[in-house]
Each structure stands twice: as structure tokens, then as C-alpha cells.
Amino acid sequence: MERRAFRDQIELLNLGFGDGAGVEFEALGWEDTLAVTGRRAQGAINADIDECDVFVLALHRRWGQAAPDAKPYTSYTEEEFHRALKLWKEFGKPEVFVFFKHVDAASIADPGEQLQKVLEFRKELERSRRVLYRCFEDEKGFKGEVDKHLRAYARGELPKADAAREIVVLPVEYVREVEKERAKAKRAVEKAKKAKKTAEAAAARAEELALAMAEGAAKAALEGRVEEAKEEFAKAISGTTSLRVLELAYEFYYLTGDMGQAERMIAKWLATSGAEGESAETAAAYRKWGLLFHMRGDLERAENMFRKALVIDERLGRVDEAAKVYGNLGVIYLTRGALEKAEEMLRKAMAIFKELGRREGMASEYGNLGLIYQTRGELEKAEEMHRKALAIHEKLGRPEGMAAAYGNLGLIYLTRGDLDTAERLLRKALEIEQKIGRLEGIATQYGNLGLIYQARGDFGTAEGLLRKALEIEQKIGRLEGIASQYGNIGVIYLRRGELEKAEEMHRKALAISEKQGLVKGMAISYANLGTVQKQRGDLAGARELWGKSRELYAKMGLGHMVKKVEGWLAGLGDG
Numbered sequence: 001m002e003r004r005a006f007r008d009q010i011e012l013l014n015l016g017f018g019d020g021a022g023v024e025f026e027a028l029g030w031e032d033t034l035a036v037t038g039r040r041a042q043g044a045i046n047a048d049i050d051e052c053d054v055f056v057l058a059l060h061r062r063w064g065q066a067a068p069d070a071k072p073y074t075s076y077t078e079e080e081f082h083r084a085l086k087l088w089k090e091f092g093k094p095e096v097f098v099f100f101k102h103v104d105a106a107s108i109a110d111p112g113e114q115l116q117k118v119l120e121f122r123k124e125l126e127r128s129r130r131v132l133y134r135c136f137e138d139e140k141g142f143k144g145e146v147d148k149h150l151r152a153y154a155r156g157e158l159p160k161a162d163a164a165r166e167i168v169v170l171p172v173e174y175v176r177e178v179e180k181e182r183a184k185a186k187r188a189v190e191k192a193k194k195a196k197k198t199a200e201a202a203a204a205r206a207e208e209l210a211l212a213m214a215e216g217a218a219k220a221a222l223e224g225r226v227e228e229a230k231e232e233f234a235k236a237i238s239g240t241t242s243l244r245v246l247e248l249a250y251e252f253y254y255l256t257g258d259m260g261q262a263e264r265m266i267a268k269w270l271a272t273s274g275a276e277g278e279s280a281e282t283a284a285a286y287r288k289w290g291l292l293f294h295m296r297g298d299l300e301r302a303e304n305m306f307r308k309a310l311v312i313d314e315r316l317g318r319v320d321e322a323a324k325v326y327g328n329l330g331v332i333y334l335t336r337g338a339l340e341k342a343e344e345m346l347r348k349a350m351a352i353f354k355e356l357g358r359r360e361g362m363a364s365e366y367g368n369l370g371l372i373y374q375t376r377g378e379l380e381k382a383e384e385m386h387r388k389a390l391a392i393h394e395k396l397g398r399p400e401g402m403a404a405a406y407g408n409l410g411l412i413y414l415t416r417g418d419l420d421t422a423e424r425l426l427r428k429a430l431e432i433e434q435k436i437g438r439l440e441g442i443a444t445q446y447g448n449l450g451l452i453y454q455a456r457g458d459f460g461t462a463e464g465l466l467r468k469a470l471e472i473e474q475k476i477g478r479l480e481g482i483a484s485q486y487g488n489i490g491v492i493y494l495r496r497g498e499l500e501k502a503e504e505m506h507r508k509a510l511a512i513s514e515k516q517g518l519v520k521g522m523a524i525s526y527a528n529l530g531t532v533q534k535q536r537g538d539l540a541g542a543r544e545l546w547g548k549s550r551e552l553y554a555k556m557g558l559g560h561m562v563k564k565v566e567g568w569l570a571g572l573g574d575g
Contacts, residue, residue, distance in 0.1 A: 001139055002058045002060075002101070002139070002142050005139045005142055005143050005146075006027055006056065006058075006142075006146055007027045008143070009143045009146045009147055010025045010026070010027040010146075010150075012147075013025055013147060013150060013151070023154045025054075025150060028048055028052060045076075045080065046079075046080070046083055049080060049083055049084050049087070049094070050083075050087065052084075052094045053093055053094050053095065054094050054095045054096075054097065054150065054153060055080075055081075055084035055088075055094040055095070055096045055097070056097050056098075056099070056146070057077070057080070057081055057096070057097070057098045057099070058098075058099045058100075058101065058142065059077075059098070059099070059100055059101070059118050059121070060100070060101040060103070060118075061103060061107070061114060061115045061118065062114045062115075062118070063075050063077065063078070063114050063115075063117035063118055063121070064076055064077030064078065065077075074117065075117075078121075081096070081098075084096050085130070085131065095153055095158065096131050096132070097131075097132055097133075097134075097149050098125060098131055098132070098133040098134075099133065099134055099135070099136055099142060099145055099146075100118070100122060100133065100134075100135045100136075101135070101136055101137075101142070102135060102136065102137045102138075102258075102260070103115065103118075105233070105234040105237055105238065105261060105264075106234070106238060107234075108230065108231055108234035108235075109231075109234040109235045109237075109238040110238070119227070119231060122227045123225075123227040123228055123231075125227075126224075126225065126226060126227045127225075132149070132158070134149075135258075137260065144474065148471060157464060157467075168221035168222065168226060168229065168252060168255050168256055168437040169221075169222055169255075169399075169435070169436040169437055169438075170218045170221060170222070170248060170251050170252060170255070171251055174244075174247055174248045174251055175215070175218050175248065177244050177247070177248075178211050178214050178215050178218070178244045178245065178248055179215060181207075181211050181242065181244045182208055182211035182212055182215060185204050185205075185207045185208035185211055186208050188200075188204035188207075188208075189201055189204040189205050189208060192204055206239070206240075207240065207242055210236045210237075210239075210240040210242055210245050211236075211242060211244065211245060213232050213233075213235050213236035214232070214233065214236040214242075214244075214245045214248050214249065216232050217229040217230075217232035217233045217236060217248075217249075217252065218248060218252070220232060221252060221437075226256065229252065230256075233249045233252055233253075236249065237249050237265070237268070241272045243269060243272060243273065243281055246265050246268055246269045246272070247265075247269070247284075249265050250262050250265040250266060250269070250288060253265060254292070255437060255438060255439065256437075256439070257439050257472075257475045257476040257477075259292065259295075259296065259476065259477050262292060263289075263292060266285050266288055266289045266292070269281070269285045269288075270282065270285045270286075273285060278312045278315055278316065279312075280312075280313075280316060280318060280321070282312060283308075283309045283312035283313050283316070283318070283321065284309070284321075286305045286306070286308040286309035286312070287305070287306065287309040287321075287324070287325060287328065289305040290302045290303070290304075290305035290306040290309065290325075290328060291328070293305060294328070294331070294332060294335070295440065295476070295477070295478050296477050296478065296479060297478070297479030297480050297512070297515075297516040297518075298516075299332055299335060299336060299516060299517060302328075302332055303329065303332050306325050306328045306329050306332070307329075309321075309325050310322055310325040310326070310329075313325060319352055319356065320352070320353075320356055320358055320361070322352070323348075323349045323352035323353050323356075323358075323361055324349070324361065326345045326346070326348045326349035326352070327345070327346060327349040327361070327364055327365055327368060329345045330342045330343070330344075330345030330346035330349065330365075330368055331368055333345060334368065334371060334372060334375070335480065335518060336517055336518070336519060337518070337519030337520045337523075337552075337555070337556040338519075338556075339372055339375060339376065339556060339557055340557070342368075342372055343369070343372050346365050346368050346369050346372070347365075347369075349361065349365050350362060350365040350366075350369070353365060359392050359395075359396060360392070360396055360398065360401075362392060363388075363389045363392035363393050363396070363398070363401055364389070364401065366385045366386070366388040366389035366392070367385065367386060367389040367401070367404055367405060367408065369385045370382045370383075370384075370385030370386040370389065370408055371408065373385060374408065374411065374412065374415075375520065375556075375558065376557075376558060376560070377558065377560035377561070379412050379415060379416065382408075382412055383409065383412050386405050386408045386409050386412070387405075387409070389401065389404075389405045390402060390405035390406070390409070393405055399432050399435065399436050400432075400436060400438060400441070402429075402432055403428075403429045403430075403432035403433045403436075403438070403441050403445075404429070404441070406425045406426070406428045406429035406432070407425070407426060407429035407441075407444060407445055407448060409425050410422045410423070410424075410425035410426035410429060410448060411426075411448060411451075413425065414448070414451060414452060414455065417455075419452055419455055419456060422452055423449065423452045426445055426448045426449050426452065427449070429441070429445045429448075430442065430445035430446070430449065433445055439472050439475065439476050440472075440476060440478060440481070442472060443468075443469045443470075443472035443473045443476070443478070443481055443485075444469070444481065446465050446466070446468045446469035446472070447465070447466055447469035447470075447481070447484065447485055447488060449465050450462045450463070450464075450465035450466035450469060450488060451488065453465065454466075454488070454491065454492060454495075459492050459495060459496060462492055463489060463492050466485050466488050466489050466492070467485075467489070469481070469485050470482065470485035470486070470489070473485055479512050479515075479516055480512075480516065480518060480521070482512060483508075483509040483510075483512035483513050483516075483518065483521050483525075484509070484521070486505045486506070486508040486509040486512070487505065487506060487509035487521070487524055487525060487528060489505050490502045490503075490504075490505030490506040490509065490528060491528065493505060494528065494531060494532060494535070497535070499532055499535060499536060502528075502532050503529065503532050506525050506528045506529045506532065507525075507529070509521065509524075509525045509528075510522060510525035510526070510529070513525055519552055519555060519556055520552075520556060522552055523548075523549045523552035523553050523556070523561070524549075526545045526546070526548040526549035526552065527545070527546060527549040527565060529545045530542045530543075530544075530545030530546040530549060530568070533545060534572070539572050539573075542572060543569060543572055546565050546568055546569050547569070549565050550562055550565040550566060550569070553565060
């Protein structure tokens with residue numbers, strides 16, 4: 001399937017991008033190699049590798065055909081890879097890309113000989129940090145990776161392989177909970193053994209092993225051994241009903257962008273805690289699911305999950321957890337552009353956190369209220385909120401909160417035109433996000449830095465940063481972020497006068513925003529599309545699109561943006 005998909009994508013690339021970049025890609029595989037007589041068949045394939053500019057290896061569950069005449073290599077696939085890599089080291093070509101198709105956790109836990117070799121190869125690539133490699137879910141994902149990497153190759157914009165290393169910092173409190181549960185399971189084993197209860201001892205021992213593997217996986221992720229962490233988590237979750245293991249695994253998969261596996265962890269969590277039950281664990285699972293749906297842009301399902309969690313938390317009298325859900329609902333309304341409802345939810349959350357003295361919760365809501373003021377254009381109030389949030393996050397040592405606060409403050413200074421201060425703050429935010437390995441935050445700050453360079457007129461650097469952001473957003477499937485980066489790249493094309501490309505990007509952004517009900521995103525896209533039409537001289541088209549933008553800003557109650565758009569409309573005259 002991937003071989004056919006590869007050729008199809010090459011054809012599409014040559015029809016569009018290839019012509020514009022002055023390059024043409026030719027797909028070449030073993031099936032294109034002529035039959036030979038009297039010499040080693042693999043030699044003909046190796047000769048093709050010697051001549052190519054890019055070597056692409058895609059692996060799933062199989063390592064390849066055994067190669068008795070290719071010692072020390074265990075398959076012809078391995079021989080081909082090392083030949084390409086040796087040529088790259090000596091001559092700088094071919095560029096080597098490796099793609100791995102997603103394998104389910106159950107298979108990773110019990111891989112068999114072929115898959116085990118693939119997994120070992122992945123770990124070796126991670127350890128060596130010599131070769132770019134990525135994972136994909138399906139044919140569409142594979143085509144996207146091929147397209148993205150070949151475009152970057154043709155432009156000379158490939159990142160260094162050693163810059164692709166992931167560090168994943170899992171929440172300390174979850175790791176500690178696993179440690180506590182492991183100690184408890186160990187005591188249960190000893191107690192059952194003394195009582196000569198064999199079955200109980202075996203069950204407790206199995207739970208202790210699962211918790212130990214989860215603990216080891218968290219450590220491996222922290223040390224940058226993410227492939228090893230994937231294997232350890234796959235083993236830990238296989239057959240376990242430990243909610244602490246499932247919770248930690250969910251966080252790992254969420255942070256590494258494997259949203260399908262993260263969702264499977266929640267489903268297993270709910271099956272264990274009882275989807276129809278009213279336990280604290282069930283409420284926590286619904287809240288996690290809400291966060292996942294929100295990240296994907298499925299706001300209706302996200303709200304539904306949060307409200308399920310809220311009902312349980314309120315019935316159980318879990319006031320602090322209910323406050324967190326109010327905050328989550330506030331962010332949902334903010335994303336939709338319903339600012340009054342958003343503020344109502346956030347102030348409910350803030351009131352509870354203040355009454356309970358929960359500074360961490362207060363910091364989160366200060367930040368969210370700051371975003372509302374930012375959206376309204378009330379920058380002084382927004383800055384006050386973000387600085388309050390930052391002070392608490394710094395005192396509590398919460399890097400994720402600090403990064404968000406620095407990023408939001410950076411955007412305020414960008415809006416004011418103080419680009420140097422804005423860049424300093426955004427780079428602080430990016431540095432923290434990279435240290436903790438939070439992909440969503442890394443993407444956000446790359447995008448924000450792209451806006452800095454866009455404002456300076458350095459469109460080449462801006463586009464590079466925005467495309468980095470877009471790549472990560474696509475990896476984690478965050479639709480709001482994808483729409484935002486399409487729009488930002490569209491502005492660069494607009495500034496360059498490339499109106500066809502600009503319109504394509506803004507229409508992509510608009511389509512996502514309309515589908516997800518993102519009112520502010522729709523308003524921005526209509527405004528940008530109106531500017532495209534104005535530059536084309538289509539004043540009637542510009543008037544129509546700007547009119548739609550004005551209506552949406554008015555719906556959100558953003559008077560400062562309504563006035564801005566009305567100024568553009570006035571500039572068109574009455575004709």
C-alpha cells in the first residue's frame with residue numbers, strides 16, 4: 001500500500017510544487033530494477049541507491065527478507081539502509097528518511113522476531129541521532145510525511161537529525177502516584193505470600209510489575225529514550241487494570257502526539273472505573289477525554305465530556321475538581337468566541353480556587369482571564385493577569401504554566417510593536433516547552449516567533465518557523481493550531497504578492513474554523529480573504545468578505561476589531 005501511495009504522492013508533487021521549485025522527483029524501487037544474470041541481484045538495487053538523491057525507507061512490522069549473502073546485515077533492507085547512510089556520510093547524498101507505520105501497543109508488548117528487529121532499529125536511530133525519522137498512522141499520513149519531507153529537501157530546509165530528539169517530562173505527581181502504588185502492591189505481595197494466598201499474590205505481583213514498567217518508562221522518556229519508553233508502556237498497559245498506570249500512559253501518549261493511543265487509554269480507564277459510575281476516577285477520565293477532544297477541535301464532544309465530569313464532581317462534593325472543569329468549560333467558550341460565557345465560567349473557577357487557597361488553580365484562571373482581555377484588546381488588564389499567573393507559576397515551580405505566561409506576555413508586546421521584548425519572552429517560553437517536551441507548546445511558540453519575523457519583514461525566517469509549527473500541529477492533530485498556521489503562512493504569501501497561494505492558505509484556515517465553530521478564526525480568515533480580493537482589484541469581493549468579518553467580530557463583542565474593519569470598508573468608498 002505504501003509503495004503505491006509513495007508513487008502517487010510523487011506524481012502529485014511534480015504536478016504542483018515540483019514545477020515551481022525547478023525540480024522533478026522520480027520514484028524508484030526494487031520493482032524498477034532490471035533483471036540480471038550472472039551477478040548478485042541485490043547489487044543492481046545497490047547501484048540504484050548509489051545514484052539516487054533521496055533514500056526513503058518505510059517500515060511496519062517486518063524487518064525484511066533474510067540476507068545470508070549480506071553479512072553482517074540481517075536483511076537486504078538493513079543492507080540498503082546502511083549503504084545509503086555510508087554514502088551520505090562520505091558524499092552528502094542521498095538524504096536518508098525513515099518512516100515507521102504505527103504499531104498497536106499489544107503488538108509492541110509481544111512483538112515476535114520480525115517486529116522486535118524493527119523496534120530495535122528505531123531505538124538505534126534514536127540513540128545515534130543521525131537520521132531523521134517519523135511515524136505515521138495510515139496511507140494519508142504517509143503521503144503527508146513524504147510530501148512534507150521532499151518539499152523541505154527541495155527547498156534546502158531540512159532540520160538537522162540531532163535536533164529531532166524528544167524529551168518527554170511526565171507530570172511529577174503522576175509519577176509519584178505510580179511509585180506509591182508500586183510500594184503498596186509490593187506490600188500486598190508479601191502479605192498474600194505470608195497468608196499462602198497464591199492467587200492474590202500472583203495478582204499483586206502482576207500489578208507491581210506493571211507499575212515498575214510504567215515507572216521505568218517515565219524515566220526513559222525523561223532521559224530522551226522515547227522509543228524505549230514506548231516499549232515499556234506497551235508492556236505495562238498490557239492486561240493491567242491499574243488506573244495509575246493508565247493515567248501515566250495517557251499523559252505519555254498525549255505528550256508524544258499519539259492521540260489514538262491516548263484515547264485508547266481513556267477508554268480502558270473508563271472500562272475499569274465504570275463509565276456509568278460516579279467515582280472520582282470516572283470523573284477524572286471524562287475530564288481527560290474532554291481535554292483530548294478540545295485539542296482535536298471537537299468542541300461539542302469536549303463540552304459534553306466536561307459536563308459529565310462536572311456532574312460527578314459536584315455530587316461527590318469534589319469542589320476543587322469541579323473548579324478545574326469550570327475552567328475547562330471557560331476555555332471552550334473562549335475558543336468559540338463566546339467571551340461573556342467564558343468569563344462567567346472562569347470567574348466561577350477563580351472564586352472556588354481563591355476560597356480553597358489553591359494557588360495553582362488561581363494561576364491557571366489568571367492566565368485564561370488574561371486571554372479574554374487580550375482577545376478584547378484590553379492589553380493593560382491582560383498583562384496584569386498574565387503577570388499574576390507568572391508570579392504564582394514561578395513560585396510553585398510549574399514550567400508549563402511559566403511557558404504559557406511568557407508566551408502570552410510576548411504576544412502582548414508583539415501587539416504593542418515592541419518586537420525585541422516580545423522575542424525575548426517568546427524564546428523563554430520556547431526554551432521551557434522544549435525542556436519539558438510539550439509538543440502543543442513548542443508548536444505555539446514557533447508560530448508566535450514566526451509572527452515576530454513576519455512583523456520585521458523577514459519572511460523567509462518567518463515561513464520556516466510557521467511551517468515548523470504547522471508540522472507539529474498536524475502531528476498532534478490540533479485543528480485550531482493548524483488553521484492558525486495556515487492563516488499565518490497565508491499572510492506571508494499575501495505580503496509577497498503571491499495571491500493564489502495566499503487565498504489557498506486562508507481558505508484552508510477558514511474551512512477548519514467553520515467546521516469547528518471557531519468564530520474568531522472565521523473572522524480573521526474572512527478579513528484576510530477580503531485583503532486578497534482588494535489587492536486583486538475586486539472591491540466588491542473585498543467588501544463582502546470584510547462585511548462577514550465585521551459581523552463575526554460584532555457577534556463576539558470585539559468593538560476594537562469592528563472599528564478596524566469598518567475603517568477598511570470606508571477606504572473602499574461607496575462604489
